[in-house]
Amino acid sequence: MTKKSPYIACDVAKYIIYLASKDLIGENKEREGVTNLKLQKILYFAQAYYLAKLKKPLFSDEITAWAYGPVVPNVYHAYKNHKNNPITADEDKSSISKEDKLIIQEVWNTFGGYSASRLVDIAHSHAPWKEAFKTTSQIITKDALSKYYVPLFNK
Secondary structure, three states, X not given: OOOOOOXXXXXXXXXXXXXXXXXXXXXXXXXXXXXXXXXXXXXXXXXXHHHHHHOOXXXXXXXXXXXXXEEOHHHHHHHHHHXXXXXXXXXXXXXXXXXXXXXXXXXXXXXXXXXXXHHHHHHHOOHHHHHHHOOOOOEEOHHHHHHXXXXXXXX
């Protein structure tokens, strides 16, 4: 049976880390992984995709507008000890449904090839981050994500 979203963001993050770690690169066939900065942006775009295309959130956690773009605070704190180093996972420890994994993989395939700094630039150029960054709460609402990304993701 398929679990209905929303999930918690840490569970989604585990799956994204696994996706980022699947491919072995370089002469030593090392797992590339994903930095916390890039992970935050992928979570943001995954949430935006779900809200725009599926009309429901992927995860229940709030996203906030920080200086380097959108951040899910509890995921940031869970992985901040990695600093700028890649986070890797040898196996998928998430409890995401197969159907949702396929959708998250689509988001990864779209945005995973960009560098963290490029994803920051993209997020900074979009209204949900810009507007939330100006406020005291700095929460990027699900409504703001939906309104902005529906026309972009449904072209």
